[in-house]
Amino acid sequence: MKKIMIIGAIGAGKSTLIKRLFGENEPAAKTQSLIYRDWLIDTPGEYSENPMFYRSLMATSHEAAALVLLHDATRERNYFPPDFSGGFPIPALGVITKLDHPQADTDRAVRLLRQSLRKGDIYFTSSESLQGIDELRSKLQSYVL
Ligand SMILES: Nc1nc2c(ncn2[C@@H]2O[C@H](COP(=O)(O)OP(=O)(O)OP(=O)(O)O)[C@@H](O)[C@H]2O)c(=O)[nH]1
Ligand SMILES: [Mg+2]
Numbered sequence: 001m002k003k004i005m006i007i008g009a010i011g012a013g014k015s016t017l018i019k020r021l022f023g024e025n026e027p028a029a030k031t032q033s034l035i036y037r038d039w040l041i042d043t044p045g046e047y048s049e050n051p052m053f054y055r056s057l058m059a060t061s062h063e064a065a066a067l068v069l070l071h072d073a074t075r076e077r078n079y080f081p082p083d084f085s086g087g088f089p090i091p092a093l094g095v096i097t098k099l100d101h102p103q104a105d106t107d108r109a110v111r112l113l114r115q116s117l118r119k120g121d122i123y124f125t126s127s128e129s130l131q132g133i134d135e136l137r138s139k140l141q142s143y144v145l
Helices: 014-021 045-049 051-061 106-114 133-144
Strands: 003-008 035-037 040-042 064-072 092-097 122-124
Touching (some): 003 045, 014 040, 045 051, 064 133, 092 106
Parallel strands (some): 064 092, 092 122
Antiparallel strands (some): 035 040
């Protein structure tokens, strides 16, 4: 079965989002390595922040049907290189998360994420309020079924 690979900065909320996509409510632990979970591949934030790991992300993407670039709406900078998604051989979509957070800035988040995701829809979620989780799950499952 093809999978969806999720990438994003350290602490962006990848693992928490994955838990919510599986209907689990507990907090996530720090991700130390690539984690294959059913139809999702979780990646450590270090893989997106450190160019030394880009080759590993590219290699892993061959097992994936689609790529998710996750951006944290509270962040003031973009952790991906310009047009990062364009370098992968699979379709990419964006997710902006932590929308519940008082410091979340959606317009800034879209602007920052678009530097690295030229094409592809952007979805908006919160792993606190569960806003957008069902819609995102449906979209992602359409790639793997
Ligand atoms: N307010 C709020 N906090 C969130 C949300 N999603 C994640 N967090 C918090 O953000 C922190 C990091 O979450 P993780 O899911 O571990 O982040 P990650 O991207 O997997 O991080 P790495 O494994 O280090 O790459 C945790 O304290 C989460 O509780 C959200 O939607 N809203
Ligand atoms: Mg994690």
